Amino acid sequence: MLEFLLRIFGRDTTASKKVAKERLRLVLVHDRAGVSPHLLEALKNDLISVISEYLDIDTQGLEVTLSHENDSVALVANIPILRVKRTFKTGAETSVKA
Amino acid sequence: MGEVIVITSGKGGVGKTTTTANLGTGLASLGKKVVLVDTDIGLRNLDVVMGLENRIVYDLLDVVEGRCRLKQALIKDKRLENLYLLPANQTRDKTAVSRQQMVDLMAQLREEYEFVLIDCPAGIEMGFKNAIAGAEKALVVTTPEVAAVRDADRIIGLLEAAEMEAPRLIINRLRPDMVRKGDMMDIEDMLEILAIDLIGVVPEDEYIVISTNRGEPAVLDKHSRAGQAYRNIARRLTGEEVPFLNWDAGNGIMARLRRLIGLG
Ligand SMILES: Nc1ncnc2c1ncn2[C@@H]1O[C@H](COP(=O)(O)OP(=O)(O)OP(=O)(O)O)[C@@H](O)[C@H]1O
Ligand SMILES: [Mg+2]
Numbered sequence: 001m002l003e004f005l006l007r008i009f010g011r012d013t014t015a016s017k018k019v020a021k022e023r024l025r026l027v028l029v030h031d032r033a034g035v036s037p038h039l040l041e042a043l044k045n046d047l048i049s050v051i052s053e054y055l056d057i058d059t060q061g062l063e064v065t066l067s068h069e070n071d072s073v074a075l076v077a078n079i080p081i082l083r084v085k086r087t088f089k090t091g092a093e094t095s096v097k098a
Numbered sequence: 099m100g101e102v103i104v105i106t107s108g109k110g111g112v113g114k115t116t117t118t119a120n121l122g123t124g125l126a127s128l129g130k131k132v133v134l135v136d137t138d139i140g141l142r143n144l145d146v147v148m149g150l151e152n153r154i155v156y157d158l159l160d161v162v163e164g165r166c167r168l169k170q171a172l173i174k175d176k177r178l179e180n181l182y183l184l185p186a187n188q189t190r191d192k193t194a195v196s197r198q199q200m201v202d203l204m205a206q207l208r209e210e211y212e213f214v215l216i217d218c219p220a221g222i223e224m225g226f227k228n229a230i231a232g233a234e235k236a237l238v239v240t241t242p243e244v245a246a247v248r249d250a251d252r253i254i255g256l257l258e259a260a261e262m263e264a265p266r267l268i269i270n271r272l273r274p275d276m277v278r279k280g281d282m283m284d285i286e287d288m289l290e291i292l293a294i295d296l297i298g299v300v301p302e303d304e305y306i307v308i309s310t311n312r313g314e315p316a317v318l319d320k321h322s323r324a325g326q327a328y329r330n331i332a333r334r335l336t337g338e339e340v341p342f343l344n345w346d347a348g349n350g351i352m353a354r355l356r357r358l359i360g361l362g
Contacts, residue, residue, distance in 0.1 A: 015280025021287050024244050028251050028291065 029073050030066060040064055047077060056083040100131075100208040103215055103335070104233035106257075108249030110220030112241045113270040116306060118217040119147040120317040120325070121237075124332030125213050126181035127318070133172065133182045133211045135203075137229040138219040139195065142186035149176060149313020150183055159187035162199040168206060177318070182211075192225040204232025213335070222256060230257065236265035237297060242272055242283045251292055266297035268331065273302045298331035299342070300324050 044064045051057055058080040067076045105118045115138070122134040135158070136144040145151040156171035161184070168184075175181035184207075187194065207214045216233055219225035230236065236257050240250040250267070257265050269288060276282035289296055303324035309316040316325040317332070330340045 017277070017280050017283045017287065020244050020283050021291070024247055024283075024291055027244070027248055031248065031252060032255070 033066070033073050040066075047079070051079060054085060055081050056085060058082055100210070100212045100214055101235060102204045102208050102233045103213065103235045103237060104218050104230050105215060105237050105239060106218040106226065106230065106253055107220065107239040107246070108222060108253040109240075109246045112246050113239050113268075113300070114220075115143045115147055115217050116310070117237070117239050117268060117270065117300075117328070118144060118215050120315045120328035121332050121335065122181060122213070122215045123148075123175075123178065123315040124317040124328050125215075125335060126175065126178040127329075128332060128336060129180070130212045130336065131180045131210070132213045132215065133184060133207055135184045135207070135214060135216045136186040137200070137216055137225065139186045139192045139225060140188060140190070141219065142188055144217045145173075145183060145185045146313065147310055148183055148315065150185075151313075154185050157185045157187040158203075159190060159194055162195055162203060168203075177314075192219070192223070192228070195228055197228055197231045200228045201232040222252065226253075226256075230260060230262065233262070235263050237268055238265045238294070239268045239270055240288065240292075241270050242277075242288065247283070247288055247291060254292060254294060264295065266295045267292060268298050268300065269296070270300045271302040272299050296342075297334055298327055300327040300331075 044062065047064065048057065048059050048062065052059075061078075061080040063076075063078040065076050067074050105114050105121070107114050115136075118134055118136075122132050126132045134144060134148070136142050137158070138144070139158070142157075145154060150173050153173045156166040158171070160166045161168050161171045172182040172184055175183065204214060204216075216229050218229035238250050238253055238257075240246045254265055267289070269285060272285070273282055277284045285296065285299060301323050303316065303322055305316050305319060305322040306324050309319065309322070309325075315328075316322040317328040319325045327343065330343065333340045
């Protein structure tokens with residue numbers, strides 16, 4: 001009953017329009033950044049192949065997501081390292097001892 | 099030289115066809131020479147909403163493929179002298195018509211009509227691209243729902259990318275009672291999120307269903323609230339400054355109480 005009265009008088013802070021607006025704002029940040037799940041997946045695979053040249057990483061535990069902070073978006077990658085490689089290739093294919 | 103305006107939305111079922119029929123009829127009642135083009139190929143509806151489905155002989159595809167002259171395919175409205183419809187073809191799919199054919203068709207229509215209104219199919223694929231190809235202006239229709247506004251945002255982006263003039267927004271099926279309770283996004287919320295100019299707000303109105311059943315656009319009915327909203331938008335399209343209807347008849351406690359006891 002109290003909730004009913006609060007709603008009539010417009011004091012309900014959890015009115016569903018607020019939820020709708022917030023969800024919309026977040027989904028549009030994603031949409032406008034042009035980042036699709038497909039793109040994130042491709043990015044993740046490329047990250048794995050590049051990083052694997054330097055580090056042994058846990059490809060299963062790897063997470064790439066977008067995080068929303070206020071009105072900006074950040075790319076957040078969480079990459080568990082299993083082992084640092086002793087030798088790694090540089091672009092010119094010369095082997096370097098670490 | 100007339101204006102070519104596409105009515106689009108992204109999400110399906112938000113009221114593009116209803117809007118095209120009502121704005122076209124509204125503009126024609128203001129004395130403008132108007133043609134409506136249904137580009138929802140394979141899923142034509144505009145003929146039914148206009149009550150002209152029994153008069154179709156030729157369609158858009160017949161025109162672009164040269165089986166008839168443009169004039170032969172245009173159907174004259176039952177009620178208004180200066181209103182015509184070019185129906186979509188029901189056979190074949192959206193790939194049957196090319197972008198260039200659409201551009202040429204619109205160029206031809208604008209020679210003779212003051213307003214060419216294009217009813218766009220839902221989606222962002224070929225049908226959408228064809229529909230906007232020959233247009234210079236766009237109206238984006240949305241309802242006050244997350245999915246519809248989200249898709250409207252996508253469409254606005256695509257229209258910008260196509261270097262179209264800044265589109266204007268029509269909010270359809272607004273329910274002032276739900277907005278007052280805080281259970282529907284309000285006009286400000288949507289304008290702020292989409293950052294676009296508003297051209298009109300159409301309330302949810304059961305008269306739309308009745309008028310669609312009859313094949314008589316609501317804009318012709320003086321008692322329909324949606325019809326009134328469409329009459330205002332039609333006037334705005336002609337460049338007239340028309341004040342926005344006040345959907346929120348006061349939010350003070352007295353107004354709320356009055357509504358509560360049925361006096362509002
Ligand atoms: N303001 C309104 N009040 C009540 N009903 C409405 C209103 N606007 C549209 N409708 C109803 O919503 C339904 C969908 O409308 P309409 O066919 O115009 O949408 P559309 O965007 O053209 O759909 P599609 O994407 O399938 O082409 C119809 O049944 C119509 O009568
Ligand atoms: Mg339609």
